[in-house]
Amino acid sequence: MSSLFLWGKRGACLLALLMLAPPARPIISDPAKPRFLEEKAGIASKGTPEQRILSAIDHIRNGNLADARATVDALLKEQPNYRLAYLLSGDLYAMRAMPLNTMGAGAGSTAAAERIADLRKEALARISSRMTQAPQTRLPAHLLVFAPQQQYAILVDAEASRIYVFKNVDGVPTYVTDHYATIGKLGSDKFREGDQRTPLGVYFVNGHLSRPYLDKTRGAQADLYGVGAWPISFPNEIDKSEGRTGSGIWLHGVPANTYARAPWASNGCVAMSNEEMLDIAQYIQVGQTPVVIVPKAEWVTKVEWQSRRDAALSLVDGWREEWESLKTQPYLNRYAKQFKSDDGQDLARWSSQKISVSAGKSWSKIRLDNLSIYASGGPNPRLTTSFKQDYRSNNLDNQMNKRQYWQQEDGIWKIIFEGAAA
Incomplete structure (x- = not known):
């Protein structure tokens, strides 16, 4: 029976087959000959629906069609609208009559090619996730x-x-x-x-x-x-x-x-x-x-995560300390060239306003509460900081929820947007 399990046995090629192999129509075997050997009763795998669909794929890859069938049947009884499980079910029946070269080849309908391709992508995403611990x-x-x-x-x-x-x-x-x-x-x-x-x-x-x-x-x-x-x-x-x-x-x-x-x-x-x-x-x-x-x-490792966390906290506290200490130019150096405020000011207008305001201060105290920092990825990574700002000075007391977005400029983290948190 090993010839019936081609897509299952080629474990090393499974991910590529899921994405690239086209669906194929089953070949009808000679009706005068037995179409398949009787399958023994299998044992259904237990777990979440995702764990069981992956277990069924494992069983097929290892040639354990009886356990794969039992697992898929039990899954469909519990989740009757699980389309990927139906695809595997169709493959398991088709494998009784012919070898299959890819998941979904037993479906036999070119009209369903796009939906079958989507189900292959779903299977690939689920398999890939399990491989990443x-x-x-x-x-x-x-x-x-x-x-x-x-x-x-x-x-x-x-x-x-x-x-x-x-x-x-x-x-x-x-x-x-x-x-x-x-x-x-x-x-x-x-x-x-x-x-x-x-x-x-x-x-x-x-x-x-x-x-x-x-x-x-x-x-x-x-x-x-x-x-x-x-x-x-x-x-x-x-x-x-x-x-x-x-x-x-x-x-x-x-x-x-x-x-x-x-x-x-x-x-x-x-x-x-x-x-x-x-x-x-x-x-x-x-x-x-x-x-x-x-x-x-x-x-990342916990050591690396802690290092990044400490660096992010240092950024925000450095900004707060320079503002509080009336170190106006170092404070303004924290802002990027493409900076915009929530009221639409660019860096030049923002800087001019801050310099004017700072000139009237003899002291200030700034406390940040409920601070959170989250990092987005991609080609231009950013830090999003949110906090409750308590600002006090010789001529102003103000509390507000604030949000900042930081982005690297010439390798240095700088603020590209700052304003009231929505």
Whole structure:
């Protein structure tokens, strides 16, 4: 029977086959001959739906078709809308009659080629995630400083189609869980309304749209969001200053007749299976939980993470100390050439105003509370700092929630945007 398991036996080529091999029509065997040998009863693997789909793929790769069949059947009984499981089920039946050279070759319909390709991509994303154990052994370089009230943070790896939850344990991001997720049809780095891309950057969950509310306000369209939606703060302050447009970027579930969508299939939102969206939801604090969306997650040792955290804290405290000590020029040197304030001032106007204000000060005291620092990735990495600023001087007392965005200029971290936090 080993000839029936070609796509399973070629484990080293599996990832390439998932992405590149075209679907093929099954060849009908001679009806006068037995079509397949009777399959013994298998043992179904246990675990989450994702663990079981990966277990079924492992069984096929190892030639254990009976266990693969039992696992897929049990999974479909529990999740009757799991399309990837149906694809494997079709392959398992086809393998009884002929060898298959790739996942989905048993489907036999060229009209379904695009959907089969999407399912291959989903399988690839799930397999690739299992091969990367970094979240359990290393720390995310993007989650540097939690504000005390922020119990959890969410990290979205756009390239891996993966969403992670980390808990604030004495300031250290500690892994809680992760799930497969769908992002925009055209990928990430959203720039304008309707471009079907998922934004990159640091955002905050700023609402919860329950399913009953969506049913009332969206009618039949409510089913698109499954169990509900959790809007995030796109466009944020820096997005607006760069002319980025759009709205309605949410974390949400999927329609009732779908277990999971393809890795790139939304209009820009981050979507998960309904079961997994509810799992993520229990860690969300509306108005507090950061959602950091990066092109590719970076995992570092705790020593490296601590070094980056200390450096980020030093940046912010250096800025605060120079401002408080009325060291006007060193303070202004902290701002980038392309700096913009929330009221539209460029660096020249900002500097002129600050010099004038500083001239009237004899002393000042500045305290920063509820400080958080998160790092986005990509070709132009940024630091997003948020805090409650308590400013006191000889002629002014002021408290405000402030946000800064830092970016490297000639290898030095500088502030490119500063203003009131939305």
